[in-house]
Amino acid sequence: MKMSPVTSRLPGLILGFLLSGVALLGMALGCGTQTEGAKLWRHHCAECHGLEGRGNLLGYSRYPLVNLVDDAWSGSSDTGSLEEIVLQGVFPVMPAFDQLDDDELRAIMDHLQMLRGEIY
Numbered sequence: 835m836k837m838s839p840v841t842s843r844l845p846g847l848i849l850g851f852l853l854s855g856v857a858l859l860g861m862a863l864g865c866g867t868q869t870e871g872a873k874l875w876r877h878h879c880a881e882c883h884g885l886e887g888r889g890n891l892l893g894y895s896r897y898p899l900v901n902l903v904d905d906a907w908s909g910s911s912d913t914g915s916l917e918e919i920v921l922q923g924v925f926p927v928m929p930a931f932d933q934l935d936d937d938e939l940r941a942i943m944d945h946l947q948m949l950r951g952e953i954y
């Protein structure tokens with residue numbers, strides 16, 4: 835049977851379509867070049883505070899202070915005080931993060947400020 839020009843080009847069109855889809859997906863995944871702070875946040879903090887810092891996750895949302903992007907703090911909100919809390923943890927709900935070095939802690943606090951819209 836002789837295929838019409840359109841039908842014979844169809845496989846190529848479909849393949850091209852699929853390939854461009856794969857390429858777009860790759861770009862979407864690749865271009866979100868994450869800052870160190872974002873990676874550390876995802877690794878250490880997101881399971882309780884959420885990727886966006888809102889702390890609206892099942893199991894932790896009942897702690898009002900788990901939301902780190904509102905303006906409710908237990909004490910002073912200056913970076914030094916917050917770093918202190920992160921290093922010590924909040925007994926018994928949040929572990930101490932005293933294994934973080936200064937650079938990592940800085941990066942995490944920067945990321946938190948970014949989540950809060952204080953820096954970009």
Ligand code: HEC
Nearest residue numbers: 878879882897899900906907908916919920924927928931
């Ligand atoms: C196992 C869950 C858990 C993890 C992991 C965790 N937190 Fe927390 N964190 C909490 C909870 C729950 C609170 C609120 C405690 C309360 O209500 O007293 C809190 C409180 C805080 C506070 C104090 C807020 C205030 O108002 O005093 C800061 C700052 C904070 N977390 C930062 C972080 C950072 C940064 C990380 C990652 C390095 C992290 N937390 C990881 C559960 C967690």
